[in-house]
């Protein structure tokens with residue numbers, strides 16, 4: 408997707424609902440299929456990552472659309488306590504190749520993220536939105552090829 412003026416990104420963290428944890432992979436697959444469909448319509452791009460406790464997601468697009476999308480997401484019972492940690496204007500997209508992609512963080516991913524900053528556990532303490540965005544961008548770069556394939560495979564785990 409092309410970069411445009413008036414773009415913004417929104418980063419949030421939430422807790423995976425206990426019902427979703429019991430069936431994590433099908434749950435995320437369903438979320439991803441739905442997100443890819445709606446985001447293609449709305450010109451939203453981004454990345455969703457998760458471990459056994461948290462989701463963290465970045466949405467990029469026109470400000471009104473990003474806000475509307477997050478408004479729907481925040482009511483979703485598949486997770487709880489969504490907290491926006493960063494919402495800011497951007498000059499270009501960092502995840503422009505993917506209407507949405509998702510990854511379960513591996514131990515290697517955690518090691519990479521933890522090495523980025525001394526206190527940089529995933530997700531960083533609430534409020535460290537800039538660090539979380541940097542972490543999500545790093546995951547995007549490390550797994551770029553896998554995410555590109557995922558357009559067909561729907562989900563790479």
Ligand SMILES: Cc1cc2nc3c(=O)[nH]c(=O)nc-3n(C[C@H](O)[C@H](O)[C@H](O)COP(=O)(O)O)c2cc1C
Pocket residue numbers: 438441442443445446455462464466476479480481482483485486507
């Ligand atoms: C962790 C998570 C991430 C989601 N990501 C998106 C997304 O990127 N775009 C989107 O339209 N819906 C996303 N959804 C789904 C929305 O919560 C919602 O179900 C969907 O937008 C349809 O909204 P509606 O049920 O109000 O029609 C996500 C849900 C969860 C739990």
